[in-house]
Amino acid sequence: MKIHPHRQHPLWLAFFLHRVSGIALALFLPAHFYVLALALTDPSQLDGFLAWTSNPLVKIAEYGLVFLLAVHMFGGLRLLALEFLPWSARQKSLAAASLALAFFLSTTFFLQAV
Amino acid sequence: MIGLKLYMLQRLSAMVMAPLVLGHIAVMIYAIQGGLSAAEILGRTKGSIVWALFYGTFALAVSIHAAIGVRVILAETILKNRHALDGLTLAIGAGLAFMGLSAVYAVTAS
Amino acid sequence: MGERFSIERHDTDILILGSGGAGLFATLHAQATARPGTKITLAVKGLIGKCGCTRMVQGGYNVALGGGDSVERHFMDTIQGGKWLPNQDMAWKLCEQAVVRIRELENEIGCFFDRNADGTLHQKAFAGQTADRTVHKGDLTGIEIINRLMEQVLARPVEKLQEHRAIGLIPTRDGSALSGVLFIDMRSGRFRFVRAKAVLMATGGGPTMYKYHTPSGDKTMDGLAMALRAGLTLRDMEMVQFHPTGLLAGDHTRMTGTVLEEGLRGAGGQLLNSRDERFMFDYDRLGERATRDVVSRGIYAEMRKNNTSKNGGVYISMSHLGPDLVRSKFKGMVKRCADSGFDLAAGKVEVVPTAHYFMGGVVVDPDTRTGLEGLYVAGEDAGGAHGSNRLGGNGVANSTVYGGVAGDVMGLDVGSMGSHRDPDPAVLEAEVERAIAPLSKRPGNVQALRKQLQDVMWDHVGVMRTEAGLTRGLKGIAEVSAELAETGVPDGDLAFNLTWHDWLNLKSLCDISEVIAMAGLERENSRGAHYREDFPETGDLERSYFTTARREGGELLVDRAPVEFTIVRPGQSILPEGEPETLLKAAE
């Protein structure tokens, strides 16, 4: 996929990541709630599910999920900072820093998980 | 297509969630160390008002936040009708809140 | 003529042509003055507020705001700058009303001009002034003025006809009054005739018939050409102001001719010839800091000696001041030069005198009324206020002051006017025929002809003039006109057809070029912007005359009329006894 020329700058990419992670989280959320609600109706099914999650592939998927959450959160915090704190120019470094933090956090999670 | 009110709701819910997400991830990292089981999770959460409040707030905030977020994306892509948008936002928000609170109830009610 | 050239009809009460300082102010004032329900229409060749020269004003706006300065002093500077040729009543009203207009701009329109540390307006002195008088917004004063005016107009219920080019003033059958204006709706290529009870012409002159020129591309003397055809009298038509430092970047770029600001020379910029010598001191004691006309002539003389830069001009050099200083002090200019590949801060930039402003225009009274009932003229289209030379900063003051006056006067006048006046169908048809003439001719190169006219005007009717030269110029203009009459434009799609409009532009320019050359022949002395090498003297000030030009039948009649010294006579002053000649600290 070619990124349109007028979009080739860091802030646009930051927006793109934020949006993609937002949608992904929104799609995942009902599933997550559903699984947890199983606890009420059928705890054994939940256990089965949790066993399934120790599968390495699923682990990677989970890692991805936490990564998305972290990306989205720090991206969102970056936006909140931009919008509510009267500072400005350092946008690009903020965008980069939030990505780095997200990466760090999710990697920690991943390392703990394996 | 959002005005000041929806904007404020989305930003406020985001601010509420930020610490909760951090907390959630921390719990997960901690929990995962011992390998998770349903019993273990439930053992911790069942009957705990604190956990109920923690996840209850989270569920409400995320419902509001995600519903508005999805609304914006829909409005900018495929759904230009204002009434349909309003309806859908409400439906998504309510749906998520119901599912979310059910889940919280499931894991915390004793 | 068929369906294609049918004329759409339209009515309004007040019609305003042009959206420079004059047109926009007229719109606002007419709206405020006229009875509620009066329909006001603003028609413009480009987009509202985005064309014309007011937007390009850099230096600022002259207005006497006290602190020692006075309307009297501003007036005396204007008269002396104009070498005693201005219509004194107009010059007076300009200086007097500028005070009101600047308050209006700040308080009602929302402009914010540069301030002193104590919060008062900052004022500086342009050349030819005896007080710090020029109000400004950095060096982008025009953008601030026009953007704020434009917003006000856009926010009001005014009818907007954008990209509507006026091509003819259509009188009534008996010729006693104006019926309305014929337009080409440029976007569709269709004709539209708009009847109006009162019409303001504020199309802003624009001497773009010179090889090097500063005004925006939409200005091509359409207004004066229309007025001439309508039988109105024009005055001071020989008076073309040249700015000494236009950017010279080659024939192929539209950047060529655009202004490098006056302040560069003021700050110590040096003009160098091909041998890297400063030559201005050969021509004037003040060197580069002499007035615009003197420096323009100095550069022109040096160019005639063939001591020229690569593209045939001279160089301006700032680097001796220290590139960093230049970069910080003239940020906009440095960036602009860099965009077209020049390093103003550390290198040399090629410059050439460039046609900047047109002092000549329609004869009007101080209320902007003309000899034709229903027609009003303001701004650069109107002659008289500046005489032979316009002081820097008096241009935008003139257009905003008289635009406002026109709006007030029209707003009141339409109240007492009855119904619309019907047009003379013969004139209407003749104007359409004139405009569509090139569509049935074999297409040729309009651009080459424009270049040809620009060379003729530059060489023979330019910075320095002689009888022989002006006569050659007239011949050259006639040749271009004749060839243009035989040159066609592809008649395919007329919508947004720039080449058709280039043709019409050139037609207006040819018509007015002829008048400039004729008036130049008529003035047998040298005043302000007009310099005759064969008549270098100023002439008797007491017996000052201005030139007039009028078309009658097919003939151009050029004449002289005595200047009436209604307020002050040459050699006298209206400043109180004992007032110092200048309030400026002597320039080192």
Place this chain on the structure above:
Amino acid sequence: MSSAKTMLLVSVWRGTGTQGRYEAFEVPQEDNQTILDVVSWVQQNLDATLSYRFACRVGMCGSCAMMVNGKPRWTCRTHVGKVAENGRIDVAPLRNLPVIKDLATDMDPFFDKWVGAEGHFHPTRTRADPIEAINPESPSRKLADEGIECINCAVCFAACDTVTANSDYLGPAALNRAWTLLNDEKDGDRTGVLDAVSGSGGCHNCHSLGSCAAYCPNELSPITAIAGLKRETARSFFRKGR
């Protein structure tokens, strides 16, 4: 003079409304040549019917903006050498505005939004009053000054994908103007401006994409101005509940 001229391969969008296609032209390359010069050369020498718009030719009027190799630019101040890619240049009408013909767009929607953002001064004094003394160094004046030199070229408007996606959105330039008004001590309708930018097409629709600031030829920063509006509207939301 140089020997054989290098030729630029110029691809120009031709058409009206939504119908159109690219046409290729060869234009001799020159020193000091701008994109506007290239387009003019095509009209003057190759195709007399090519439509485009310009006025001042020095970056003051904002009439000449187009998409050049996919990016919005003021063409009269864009040097060919800066944007040509291997001697190739694509020129198209500005994004996000209706096309009248070829490279000329209808800028009315842009200005309608300028007005919609309450982008005009609201006086409290008249021409009979003295001019207000204002400290040029005051924080609010400095904020206003930062955004005031907009030439309404619509480059930011064309760069912004939110404008593309959301036809109600007022867009960066109009909101930037609203922000300068809000910081103008002389302006008399703060509430009106805040209301105007809080509607369904208001500042809250901005996703801080930043394309506006990345392409503004005058180096203005609408993204910063809009953040300011979000802050001010939020503040008034808490204070007055609206």
